[in-house]
Amino acid sequence: MNSSTNQKLEIQKVESSRIAEVDFNNLTFGSAFTDHMFECDYKDGEWQNPTIKPYGPLTISPAAKVFHYGQAVFEGMKAFKDDNGKVWLFRPEQNYLRINKSSVRLAIPEFPRDVFFEALTTLVKLDKEWVKPGQGNSLYIRPFVIATQVGVSASPSSEYKFMILMSPAQAYYTGDVKVVIADHYSRSANGGVGAAKAAGNYGAQFFPTNLAREKGFQQVIWTDASKHEYLEEAGTMNVFFRVNDTLLTAPISDRILDGVTRKSVIALAKNDNIAVEERPVSVAEIVEAAKNGSLKEIFGAGTAAVISPVSAFSYQETIYELEKQEDGFATRFKKELMDIQYNRSEDPFGWRYEVV
Structure with a gap:
């Protein structure tokens, strides 16, 4: 399995932001998503077409193997904004290493490091206004991989989709x-x-x-x-x-x-x-x-x-x-x-x- 790609990251920006539609004082964890998402497909033995595009639904076959054999792994990480407006990630290298470790365990091809970090940082910069400053505020980031090959034979998929979604967040648990x-x-x-x-x-x-x-x-x-x-x-x-x-x-x-x-x-x-x-x-x-x-x-x-x-x-x-x-x-x-x-x-x- 080839875990690299020579293709450049394509960026498709939204025509207008949805940020004004979000009540940042009353967020339900993981229910609102930023303007953009990242998507990259594994086909013919390599990762292809790394793209940042407007957030939206996917078109996927009901026979995709993720639905039948559960080949899916994910990560959870956050971005934070300090009092000077700078945006920071917390130990992203650990999340990158772990999603590949999880992928290997589920027979999913590893994702290339350079593409991961380019996509991650570009995506956060594009949607940095969604990262609100202040204690408890953050941008929750969800990288994940799913098996997309069409077919219900009980075998590892030969095709996958790697994505990154981002969701503004407040404190997750409150109270005892x-x-x-x-x-x-x-x-x-x-x-x-x-x-x-x-x-x-x-x-x-x-x-x-x-x-x-x-x-x-x-x-x-x-x-x-x-x-x-x-x-x-x-x-x-x-x-x-x-x-x-x-x-x-x-x-x-x-x-x-x-x-x-x-x-x-x-x-x-x-x-x-x-x-x-x-x-x-x-x-x-x-x-x-x-x-x-x-x-x-x-x-x-x-x-x-x-x-x-x-x-x-x-x-x-x-x-x-x-x-x-x-x-x-x-x-x-x-x-x-x-x-x-x-x-x-x-x-x-x-x-x-x-x-x-």
Whole structure:
């Protein structure tokens, strides 16, 4: 599979912007999209026709393999505008590497780096007015790949479409989040696609999450598929536990996504001389810590929500409340992350990527 293209990026601009139609003070996450999108097709063994065009619907055969065999992967990333009007991406190289890692796992050809970054930065510059300044405001960016070959034979597609969509966003979660620890349903299994951002991973979560919501919980903390003894992820996020003053999180494996926010939180913690343990974290350990008072915090970490504190968790019908931490790790890491993202502080890690 050839993961390069010699074709130049074509740009088709909209005649007039739709930005005036959007109420930026009342955004529903992922429901409004910017004026332009990026599209590139894989045919005859190579990526072709990289194009930025006006946002709009696709024409695709109902026999496209994505609908029948689920060959689809995606990424989630953000652009931020600082107080001087400059626009920044946060660790985009990590998203580029991960979408190709996900693609390889689903037998999808890798996408060329130069085309990815040219398309990404050109697209953000074209629609930079959609990036609003201010705390919590951002531009959510969704690169994704789908299988487009027509045919329902059970085999990898020979044709694909790589796209990038962008959506203005505000804070993803508001208020306290209550979770239930899974003891029956699983997110992923050994040797599966849990470490890939495969579309089907998320579709399979919806039913058990709906069951949790019927009981008053917003999300599920997933456990290992074999015995449900170890804690792995929270909803669509990586999950952290603070026991006394030590931060615990599950190690990366073929079941657990290598989250960009996760690795950023770990780097921030180590930079702040906070003890971090990346190791299997058992349900029994966290339940006992909740009982004896040493469990101080649980929080999810992901691109959309950044940091999402958990106020209570349920396990086998018993609810454990967590005392609110006014100046806890979750608050601290969220502020440190967002200060870097919005160019309000030094960036000792080199995470910011200016769109120029």
